[in-house]
Every structure is written in C-alpha cells, then in structure tokens.
C-alpha cells in the first residue's frame with residue numbers, strides 16, 4: 001500500500017485539479033469522497049455537474065465502469081472516476097452481479113432487491129449456500145481517452161432479516177467473513193478497511209500516486 005510512513009500526497013497526475021466522481025449513487029459518492037479525502041484532489045460528483053446517467057450496456061463490471069468514466073471525462077473535460085459494483089451470490093450463479101442496481105427496479109428500492117435475493121436463494125432449496133461476494137470495478141478516465149481500471153472484492157455470507165441502517169444498497173444482508181456486524185451495522189471506517197471498494201481503491205492508489 002502506498003503512503004505508509006509518509007504524509008499522503010496529492011495524486012501526482014491530478015493535483016491540484018478536480019476529479020469527477022462519475023456516479024449517481026449518493027452512497028457511493030459518499031464512500032469514494034471519504035476514500036479520496038487524504039489525497040488532495042477536489043471531488044465533484046456527476047450530479048453536481050448535471051451529467052446524464054449513461055445506459056450500462058457492458059457485460060462486465062469493468063466494461064460498465066469504463067463506459068461511465070469515459071462519458072464523464074468526455075463531457076466534463078476533467079479526469080473522471082467511475083465505480084461499477086454489485087453483489088454476486090454463489091447459489092445464484094453470480095446474480096444479481098452487474099444487474100444489482102436493476103434488481104431494485106425503477107424506484108431503486110433495496111428492501112425489494114434484498115427480498116428478491118432472499119426469495120431466489122430460498123427457491124434453490126434448503127441446501128443452497130449463503131456465500132456471496134461484492135465486486136467493485138473502478139475506472140479512471142482521462143480527457144485524452146486513456147483509461148485505467150482496478151477490481152476489488154470482499155467475501156461474506158448473506159443474512160436475513162436485514163440488519164443495520166448504515167451503508168446503502170445490499171449492505172444490510174452482507175456479513176463479511178470473520179465479522180460479526182453486517183456492512184449495514186458497521187461504522188463507515190470499518191467498512192472502508194475491508195470493502196470491495198477499498199480493495200479496488202488501494203490498487204488505484206498504488207498505480208496513480
């Protein structure tokens with residue numbers, strides 16, 4: 001990990017400029033802003049810039065992160081960081097996966113999405129396992145069209161009923177391996193120590209700082 005034993009520095013290629021967080025999900029924007037906070041960049045969200053939400057036509061997390069980042073960099077003329085992430089349930093062959101946001105429907109209701117996951121796993125029968133993991137692909141796009149990407153992961157188990165009001169999305173049903181609290185119950189700093197997003201972010205820091 002970079003930064004150990006020295007003061008965090010501004011991102012070499014970014015300082016002292018702005019970085020667009022190419023996401024329309026306030027939970028993600030909050031987490032990415034916190035992860036970026038030691039590094040001296042000025043984050044500005046896609047919503048603040050009124051950027052459109054692109055259609056996620058990719059078939060992988062990386063492809064979707066890349067298209068979101070490239071669109072934001074292109075439209076803003078600034079470097080842009082996008083995150084495509086999701087919950088992959090082993091018993092469901094990796095679903096909802098890249099469709100995690102879409103399982104919540106038009107109204108983005110994650111109580112509904114978490115219930116859909118529970119129903120789908122229970123429908124597999126009593127022997128269906130509860131193993132799951134979160135994936136986070138981060139793509140950093142530069143206005144000249146160059147893109148770098150990084151993928152992180154965290155493994156855990158699904159729990160029902162949902163536990164905890166912190167976090168967002170599927171956090172309340174995800175118990176990371178070795179932990180006693182779901183991501184929905186955890187302090188945000190504790191989630192940042194182990195999450196899929198933090199894992200991808202560590203790789204980004206190592207490559208870009």
Ligand SMILES: O=P(O)(O)OP(=O)(O)OP(=O)(O)OC[C@H]1O[C@@H](n2cnc3c(O)ncnc32)[C@H](O)[C@@H]1O
Nearest residue numbers: 023024025083084085086087100101168169170171
């Ligand atoms: O595409 P953007 O605008 O960034 O926002 P989104 O919510 O549509 O994001 P995705 O397309 O990447 O969909 C991923 C979904 O997976 C869920 N998810 C991702 N990371 C999560 C996390 O750390 N905790 C809980 N749920 C998460 C969350 O509900 C997201 O809506």
Ligand SMILES: [Mg+2]
Nearest residue numbers: 024056084101
């Ligand atoms: Mg999305």
